[in-house]
Amino acid sequence: MRTEALIIGAGPAGLSAAIELGQRGIETLVVDEYPVPGGRLLGQMYQSQSGWWIGRRVAEDLLERLGRFPNVHLMLETSVSGLAHAGGGWTATFSQRAGTVDAQAVLIATGATEVPIPLPNWTLPGVMTVGAAQTMANVHGVRPGERGIIIGFGALAFAVADELTRAGVDLAGIVLPPLQGPSQWLGTVQDQWRRLRDVVHLGPRWARAATPLVASDFWLERVMAGAPQKGIPALGTVLRPNVAAIAMAGEEAVSGVWLQRVDRRGTLVGEPWHEAVDFACLSGGLRPVPDLAAATGAAMKSSRSGLHDVPIFGPVGETTAPGIFAAGNVLGIEGAPVAMAQGQLASIGVLRHLSGNPTEWAAEQAAFSRALEVARERAPLVFDRAWSQIHEEIRQAWTNRPKEG
Amino acid sequence: MAKDAPSHEDDAVIVCRCEALTWGDVKQAMEAFQPTSLRQLKSVTRWGMGICQGRVCRPMMAATTVEDQTEAAFRLVVRPPFKPVAMNILGHEGEKV
């Protein structure tokens, strides 16, 4: 099979790019592993400054627009297992079926993955990432369990706590992850507490009122360490900022969690105690999945932790590999509206690659770039403050990249 | 039902879920082999060599200490198949189906 553009990933970035290519008459194939298109949009539901963001409706809208273009095809349940440079383009192979797709340009929109929080017995059935719980509950209407706990202060923790409690699932609260041994890479307790600053505006009004108070590390530490052990009511559950999950309990599946108090310096204090839960959600945060970009030979910005591995990319999603473009969370974790604008920008890159004209569609590029900036300014969540600095470094790396010829 | 207090042994915590590699295994390998890169650590522990190919455990492995801090010591290397594939599909790639 041949196509002009192959888009890998049917999430917000991939679908947005497909719409732009579709309306400009480009033969486009969008593939995704999941049986339902929409990517992580499908589970999203949170309140932003401009009202409720209901990802499923955004996805439905994108798909409805995409459906108007007979030149755009969607192939689900399809994992790309190979991507080889061939005849000036790229040949993709897949895990689920024999046969290949030859594409002149490839857009990698493979999104992100969750980072783990290892703790004793975390391989027991019932311990899952917070994203898995969100997919289970929001996308498929499946109850993760009777009583759960959320471990880690990643941005998704609060959205999922809200969703689960509104669905009547009991939660033992949102607690700290362990921060020693194999979890030491998560940073210090202060790092965890600082993450709360990025989500405090999503909380109840009184929490928003507390924003100025926790703006200084001095007060943040004291407020968090001094919180009552039973927690601070938030989002239908409780935030327990001075309690850490130190181990899961259970034989064949999760039956409980061991908790222990943490002091201002992150040291475990007092005796651990057991609380009965039958599921646990680990909220460690997100990192890009840049494997395919790396495999094409595109220049990468590698990070020691692997949390910030991204292809070096240009203004319209170009990578240094010919005909390989990238958009969305694979370029950094910034949320769906940013991913959608990046998808639109990358469509310009793809169009220019196909036509060989590097200056066309300048007005559209300018409009999409503005949309990207607006999306960044309005982003309801900051997933990881490192990204703005990394993106600045990538802009420089792109400008200074060795050019061919 | 009375609950036993949990083991605080970080060493028993599985870090590479595919290969059931524990934090203690990693620390032991660090001491025995003094690896100078994540790749060398991988070759003596099998972290990242299982079916998920390190997608889950990579950040934990980065928390180990290896001497060499240059980018070459932790650069991501990806080889096909990028996702597992059955032999009969792999053997007939490129054929019309």
Added chain:
Amino acid sequence: MKSSPHVIVVGAGVIGAASAHYLTQAGARVTLIDQGDIGSGTSSRCDGNVLAIDKDPGFDSQMATVSQQLLHELAQELPYFEYRRPGSYLVCDNADEVEMAREWVRQQQAEGLPFAYLDYEAIHRHLPHLAEDVPGGLYCGSDSTLNPLLYTQRLAQSARDRSADLRPHQPVGDIGIEGGAAKGVRLASGEWVPGDAVVVAAGIWTPALLEPLGIRVPIRPRKGHLLVSGKGPLFGDAKVMEFGYLMSKFGRERVAPPDAMQYGVALVYEPTASHNFLLGSSREFVGWDTSSNPKVVQSIARRAMRFYPGMKDATIIRSYAGLRPWTPDHFPIVSEVDGVPGLWIAAGHEGDGIGLAAVTGRLIADLVLGGSPCIDPGPLRWNRFTEEGGMDHG
């Protein structure tokens, strides 16, 4: 040579690490240098072959057998490296191969080696997953297997435990010759490392290290691919290869599908200690590229399914490729360079570096330190290529 000479080993692959192990065991001081990590070149891009089954009777076979014995001892001496000795099989594709396989076993048995020809009934009893039309095969009981990554690391670790200085991530700039003899190496960093002898065990990188001295080494990179399965049911506990690639030893043409011929693909099945198996392999001269070629990967999968139809449902989780250090006569070079005292080469083991590391390391220690050699070093001399002409070393 001093009583405790300082030997610089350039290249910390399995050959360099084994040399360092035996040199330190014999009392030498060793500095083991590599441009990358320990075992980061060909030794981490291979399988765990320790074979006599495919060796020509005579010296070839003797060298492999001595190495197997030394390895058996190493497995007692060093910490675990997944060593085991399950024997290995060659399986035939057609009647022509059966005829040659019988001849091969006759020759090996005449040398007293633990070989057996397995007729149709026997091969299918030993290997019940084989395709029904496989007409026969043979077995060698002394063949063993190991984890090459771990083995290399254990050898280097053993040398370090005896105070060898390990210097990873140190590219060598040049080899220092003074008064016609090797006196040390200059690292790319500018550091001078003096020594009493220099052993170049740099595999495919050996020619480039010696070329500036006017010493030509006819080693070329010969690429090979391997596939890795997921954890799951195995197809037998011992290594299985196809007999076809020995056909050239009998002056016969191998009969195989065009893709297998094009990429030099022959079945290699190797179960590992991690509940999975490796599949190989290919043989190609395609320069220095170690990327995985999807066409070769596909060809290996097809060849494996020809012999093991039940593998069609097995999962492959990745592939990798390495560069074997090929020499024109398929023997390694384990020898001093004529006319340059103190300069040694231990390289060119093609696909047998893992299997021949023990005998090579031991022989290097014997020769460099002036002991009596564990095997006849004659056939491994560097100057055998000089004698054939083409050398410009004065």
Added chain:
Amino acid sequence: MSSEGRLEIPTPDGESQSNRKKTFVTFYFEGEAVSGALGEPVAMSLWAAGHRTLGWNEETGRPRSLFCGIGHCFECRMEIDGKRDQRSCLYPVREGLDVRRQSKPGALAIVDGMTRL
């Protein structure tokens, strides 16, 4: 169709976020009939039906289950319609699917080759 394993998350305007227009079909888990929504991932139907152990780690033999839910971790790998290592968090339910936990591989037999013949 109602089930204890299912839930409803209302959107703020009162519409159901998740449980709309589902068609339930029957498939088989270890030979036992299980009801699942057509097109939802197998792991979701199994979880709703109370089946949590989806497989066993090959090295430890200990139970494993869905972990990341979107195909990255492979912890939910199962044998589906005879195909090994299928991620049940991605594989959509269809009527009559045959879903099984993967058997634990046995230990590698250690035979000394010199004694095999």
